[in-house]
Structures are given as structure tokens and as C-alpha cells.
Amino acid sequence: MLAISIRSGWLRYAHADVVDEAIVLNSLIATKLSKEFHRPDMRSVDLSVVLGVILQEALRACPDYEKEISLSLDERWVDFQIIPVDKKLNAEEQEAYLNWFMERRLGSLWPSSSLFFSQVESNASEQNWVVASVMAKNALHSLRSFVETARKNPVWLEPSTLSMARLVTTDGPGVSFFKDHRSVRALFFYGGTLRAFGYPQIRNSQISMGAITGDKDLAVSIIRMVNALQPGSTMSSIDIRTVGELPGKWRAYVSSRKRHLEKISPISGFKKSRRIKLKKGTDESDFSEVAGLLLRSLT
């Protein structure tokens, strides 16, 4: 399986085999994309050319026998949200509501967009939660046809947040902080499901949330619990996980609360083949989405 991720201007990919229910990594590569590819125009006619330039390196590195391609794209490519829906509505009504909601939100872009929804298990919540993803039809078509032209099978495409979530899902209430270039991304979990995400900030060892997508109340209450933790305290009722070395002021926070934090290394659970060679300066913790995609093949 070839797992490809595009996030924050980086192309990361890994080729792996599943041997005896274990993932064996054959390659693990990260390449910085040139600035013109950081925010491509999803509705441009030339998008397939842009995709070709970006992805050809990964496809060339893929052995001929490998046909499965899985992709994870960040919010520059795929819009991703967690939307509340009234519990009283049945499945058809929910879909009609979501379509209406998205139509209003997208406006003139609505006709050229493809929408995808999936129900989140939300028994304990007062509302139903639905994950919703929007991608330009043109981008989706270009991506699919490019992969097929390369004689590969486009198996899976998901927003990067879902790939990351697969890596750090916790059963109880919990939050996972991911290093995302120079910022930090927080994913909030409850009952084993992703319920909210956003970009937190830190000042004087106090975390605050800016924009939150999903169950805002849950995210705020979890952050409040995290802030209440003192460096010397031993009790903690929430799972706090970090992926990668968090930048800037987060470093001091992480070092003072080591006992409460669990450091997750995305590819530590995978076997590495002998021929694997990592470029100098490659940070393995940046391969969260790639690891998430690979974990999918085990489920």
C-alpha cells in the first residue's frame, strides 16, 4: 500500500506491506512542495497538471506490483467539519438538512462541489454529530483520473484530521496535540470518537481555543480540565497526548507536565525493512496521517 499525505506544504508518503498482520515500512519520504503548490486552485482546469507534478515523485517511488493508493489531504484541499444535527431527524431528513446547510454555506460553489457525510457515534450527546467533507468535483475527478492513468487503484481519500484521529483515539475524554508546522492542532475525543478539533494557543501555561469545529462545549470543558492540571499534581482524569515536538511556548508547558502527557510516535509500532533510508532531518513524528492511513489497512 502506498499512503500519501499532503499537509501544510509538505508531501509525505510511505510504501508498506502487511505481513502477518503487521505493517512493514519499505520507504518513508518527506518532500517540501514549492510555494505555488501550497494552495492550488481546486477548480482550475490545470489542476491535473499540478497534481501530476506533486504526485509523480511518490508514484515513481512505488513498486510496480503495488496498486493501492490511499491519500490524506489537508483543509487546503478538502474542507472538513463536524456538524451537529437534531437527534429527532431520521436519516433522510438529516441528509436533506445537511445538504441545505452546505448549500447555504458554499453559495455559488455548491454546484461544483462533492459532499460526503458520515455519522459519528454520539449516544451520550444531546445531539447527533456528523462529519462532513467537501471537495471540488474537478479536484476529485482530476485526482482519481491521475491515479488511474498511473495504473494504480485509488482506494481511499480522506481529510487529514481523520487520518490523525485514527492514530490517537482514546476511549475516555481526551485531547491530542499535534505539531503542525509552526502551530498546534488539537483533536478532542469522547467515548472513542472524534468530537471536535481546532487550533489552540498557549499563554502563561494556559491553553485557549480559537475556532473550534464540532462539539465546542466538550472541547472547552476538556481544555479547562487540562489547564487545571498543576505541574506537581498526580491525578488526571483525561488522556492528553502529544505528537511531535510542539513548537514555541508549548515546549515549556510540555516539559513541566511530562507526567500527564503521553508522547505518541506515529510509526513506532511499524516494522522497518532493512532497505529503508531516512533523509537527514526527517522528523518521523510528522508522518501522523501516513501512519493513520496505514493503520486503516489493519482494520
Add this chain to the structure above:
Amino acid sequence: MTPELNLFGKSGFQDQEVVSEFNKRIDLAAQNAARLKAERRQNEEAVSPKEESAELEKVLQGVKSKKKPKKKRRKKYSGHEIFSFVLSSAIIALVLWYFVLKKSIVSTVSEYLPRSFEVHQQNSDG
């Protein structure tokens, strides 16, 4: 369980059936890939002499014990080749004989003229 969403799948609501259908497809593809790999590995193992299976060894032993059937010896030269060789040799011999031997005979004859011939010569002179 983390919600699954496949943008290569059906647009709209992706219930678990759709996702599981894709999972099945992935599993099937993975199984095929694993099978192909195993086959390739088996072929590679068959090539390496150290890891030959017992059955293969038996078969090979059986082959070794059997006497190789004698190859039919091919005749080096066919009849018409020998005939043409003899003929050409004869021609060469005749040519040699003509140029070398016949000349010596002629010269011998000219040196030692027979007596009858001498008489005939005298008669003609007179």
C-alpha cells in the same frame, strides 16, 4: 470508533455498508497482493539450492539415478559426401599425373629410342 469517510466512495451519506464495502475491496486487494508476494517468494526459494524442498530433492534424485539414454551417434559424412571427396581427389591426382608423370615418360621415350625406330629412321634418311 472514529468515523470513516472515503472521498473516493459514494457522495452523500456514507453509511457503514459503503465503508465496509470499501474495506472488503481493500482486504481483497491486500490478500491478492500477499498471495502474489508469497508466490514470488516461493519461486525465489525454488531457485535457491539450499532451501529445496524434500519433494523436489526426491524428484531430482530420481532423475539422477536414471541412466541417460545414449545419444544416437550422428554419421559424420554421408555417402554422397564421401563419393564427391573421392571423385575430386581422383581428378586432382589425374591432373598431377598428367603434368608431372606424363612429361617424364615423354622425355624418357625421346632419350632412348627403340632399335626398330632407329632402323626406320636410317631408311628414311637414305
